[in-house]
Amino acid sequence: MTPQLILAFVLFAFATAGTPGPNNMMLLASGANFGFRRTILHILGISLGLGVMVLAMGFGLGGVFKAWPVLHEILRWAGAVYMLWLAWKIGTAKGVSERDAGSRPMGFWAAAAFQWVNPKAWAMALGAVTTYAPEGGGVMVVPLLAGLFMLVGAPCSAAWAGFGMALRRFLDRPAILRTFNVTMAVLLVASLYPTLFRDHASKAAPRDLAFAAKPLVFGWRG
Numbered sequence: 001m002t003p004q005l006i007l008a009f010v011l012f013a014f015a016t017a018g019t020p021g022p023n024n025m026m027l028l029a030s031g032a033n034f035g036f037r038r039t040i041l042h043i044l045g046i047s048l049g050l051g052v053m054v055l056a057m058g059f060g061l062g063g064v065f066k067a068w069p070v071l072h073e074i075l076r077w078a079g080a081v082y083m084l085w086l087a088w089k090i091g092t093a094k095g096v097s098e099r100d101a102g103s104r105p106m107g108f109w110a111a112a113a114f115q116w117v118n119p120k121a122w123a124m125a126l127g128a129v130t131t132y133a134p135e136g137g138g139v140m141v142v143p144l145l146a147g148l149f150m151l152v153g154a155p156c157s158a159a160w161a162g163f164g165m166a167l168r169r170f171l172d173r174p175a176i177l178r179t180f181n182v183t184m185a186v187l188l189v190a191s192l193y194p195t196l197f198r199d200h201a202s203k204a205a206p207r208d209l210a211f212a213a214k215p216l217v218f219g220w221r222g
Contacts, residue, residue, distance in 0.1 A: 001132075001141060001144065006148070009128070009132040009145060013128070013148060016124045016127070017124070017149070017152060017153035017156040017157065018159070021191055022114075023046050023121070025188045026090070026184075028167075029164060029181060029184040030042055031161035031163065031165040031168075032180060033093055034103075034104075034105040036164075036165040039164075041105075041106075041108040041111070042105055042106045042111045042161070043154060043157040045108040045109060045110065045112040046111050046115065046153065046154075047157065049111060049112035049115030049121070050149055050153055051146040053115055053116070053122070054129060054145055055143065057125045058133055058142030059142065079116075079118060079119060080192050082117050083188060083189070087185040087186075090181050090184050090185045091181055129145070132145060
């Protein structure tokens with residue numbers, strides 16, 4: 001990979017990881033309700049989950065979905081149901097302080113696993129591999145992309161959690177906090193729209209991109 005291509009990928013990772021989506025809406029809500037410190041494991045879990053997805057796409061996971069397209073549909077609808085449940089949890093949260101152990105933010109492994117049912121994470125990982133990993137470019141290309149995605153994505157995630165924490169001073173009244181949580185829940189549900197009701201004629205679906213993704217590393221010859 002050339003320095004120009006690496007720079008382009010870093011900009012891609014920054015743009016995709018830093019823009020609103022399911023992860024960032026949840027981080028914003030978590031920072032506001034639990035504080036930044038208790039959201040750190042959530043941030044790290046997102047970073048690891050995205051990195052693993054990029055590795056999986058680069059090593060040919062798209063071929064699995066090409067062979068069994070129903071797997072994509074199962075993941076798509078399972079993710080939608082899970083995100084609706086998360087939206088309900090956020091919308092009905094009463095808010096907690098950092099000393100309150102009765103309610104917990106999303107943990108490390110839960111955040112990492114969530115990426116596999118997060119439609120934006122699929123689009124990010126597939127876009128990273130299909131656009132920036134040259135076929136036959138070497139065995140280290142995909143791990144490099146995964147590592148860069150993690151390095152760039154983690155600060156972006158931390159920024160959203162920090163922004164949520166900064167809002168806490170304005171959310172000290174229960175009614176205001178409840179309105180904030182309901183708003184975050186609605187935005188999380190709205191992020192499902194491109195996945196469940198996307199326009200097939202206007203753009204390729206993530207499943208179509210997965211079919212196009214080749215096992216890049218397998219073409220390496222040393």
